[in-house]
Amino acid sequence: MKVEKKYKGLVIKKFNEFFLVESYQKYNSDSNKNFLCKIRKSVNFRNQLVFVGDEVILSQIDTTRKRAIIESLVKRKNLLERPSVANISNIYVICSVQEPKLNLSQVNRFLISAEQMGVEVSLVLTKCDLITEQKRILLVEKFKKWGYQAITLNLNSPKNFTNLMIELKKKKCSIFIGPSGVGKTTLLNMIIPGLNNTTASVSSKIKRGKNTTRNVELFSLSSKSYIVDTPGFNMQTLEIDIRELPNLYPEIYRQVVIKGIHCKFRNCLHINDQGCNLNKNFERYTFYKEMIESFKSHYCPIQAD
Ligand SMILES: Nc1nc2c(ncn2[C@@H]2O[C@H](COP(=O)(O)OP(=O)(O)OP(=O)(O)O)[C@@H](O)[C@H]2O)c(=O)[nH]1
Ligand SMILES: [Mg+2]
Ligand SMILES: [Zn+2]
Structure with missing residues (x-):
């Protein structure tokens, strides 16, 4: 069935020239609000200029086949580069305390790159089950001096995950960034029941993650709250205005x-x-x-x- 009206929606995934857009509009009793979309050809913006996290206006909506056309782009608040994600409200820098080992210079670079976005930045330390409680406390004290109240996670203690989940539900669009293998997807799987995205153990040879997550995708935590999982990457270059x-x-x-x-x-x-x-x-x-x-x-x- 074709609908004449225009819908507003959120780009939750991007692949080749296609975009998966979650419509904000409610229609009938259909619970699937996702549309497979392409950008209208005559529009004067190119494919690469629409990113996950962007709000778009849809037209030529086919509610049976779940297809639509992206007619225009709503003005975005911000754009994170590498990975490209629009309209982020919170950045969670995720690092493991072991496997891979905590690298302070790398944590620093991730934090600086996150702060550049001008949004709220949080630090999460995963795999605290692999260190002593004493070491964990020392790390929390260290990062407090850096200006961050680190959230420490331990696979054997679900309480911390629950607290983090409550916090994330209050945020509009949070993104998890950090090196490969630190447990970003594991965290997401615990937060969103039934998600079951692929995770992989850290390579025993090179002690690094295996770059398991390949795509940037937005997941819904509640009707007003989203989380973005990203592929792990080791940041090499930072482009910052020195005066900033x-x-x-x-x-x-x-x-x-x-x-x-x-x-x-x-x-x-x-x-x-x-x-x-x-x-x-x-x-x-x-x-x-x-x-x-x-x-x-x-x-x-x-x-x-
Ligand atoms: N011991 C321990 N292992 C964990 C914890 N969190 C995650 N892991 C393990 O760490 C490995 C890597 O986890 P992933 O979730 O795939 O890591 P990722 O950050 O998504 O990695 P990429 O997708 O490659 O960027 C998996 O084997 C997880 O089971 C934790 O709190 N404690
Ligand atoms: Mg992952
Ligand atoms: Zn000075």
């Missing part, structure tokens, strides 16, 4: 914005700069400094008024 970097470290941001410290130069990068008043006595300062130095930019600080 101090704002992406809570340890620096808090000193500048909350405590109101002033350096001699406006936009001071806090690297041996003359007249810098930042308290550099925090663990991640070395990472920060290395990151600044790795961006080969000819940056000139601007003198404060």
Whole structure:
């Protein structure tokens, strides 16, 4: 049956030139609200410009065959690159404490890349059943100093999963990012009953994940809440405006914005700069400094008024 009206929907999956769109519209008693869609040819946006997480307007709706055409794109709030996902409200950086081993420099890079999006960032430490309680507490203390209240998960303790699930249900669209093999899909399977997405054990040879998840897909947790599972990736390059970097470290941001410290130069990068008043006595300062130095930019600080 063809419907004349236009529906608004959410892109939940993308493959080749097709998009799976969940319609917001309720019709009849049909519980399947998903439509297989293509983009209208005459529209002046190209295929690659519609991403998972985008809201779209559907036309030429065939409710029997579950087909429709994407007529236009609703203005998006943000776009995460690598993997490309639109309209994210929360980022969960997922890292395991063992198998693969926790790599602090990598956690730092994931957090910085997440902070760049300007949305709420949370840190989740998985596989805490593989370390002692004492070690777990030390890690929580460490990340508190980094500015994050780490959520620690243990496969043998469902309580933490339940708490996280309650939290996720309050968020609009959360994304799980982190290296391969840390347990992103395992977590998703526990949160969404009956999902049963493929997971795989970490390679015993190379002690790394096997890149089990291949696609970006949005899963519904409740009618107003979604989660995106992503393929694990080890971030190599970060593209950040050097002047933005101090704002992406809570340890620096808090000193500048909350405590109101002033350096001699406006936009001071806090690297041996003359007249810098930042308290550099925090663990991640070395990472920060290395990151600044790795961006080969000819940056000139601007003198404060
Ligand atoms: N011991 C322990 N193992 C876990 C835990 N969470 C996940 N695992 C195991 O870790 C392995 C990798 O889990 P996945 O969920 O496939 O990891 P992933 O992050 O989705 O990996 P990619 O899809 O490759 O990015 C599986 O064998 C899981 O059973 C945990 O809390 N404790
Ligand atoms: Mg996975
Ligand atoms: Zn400074």
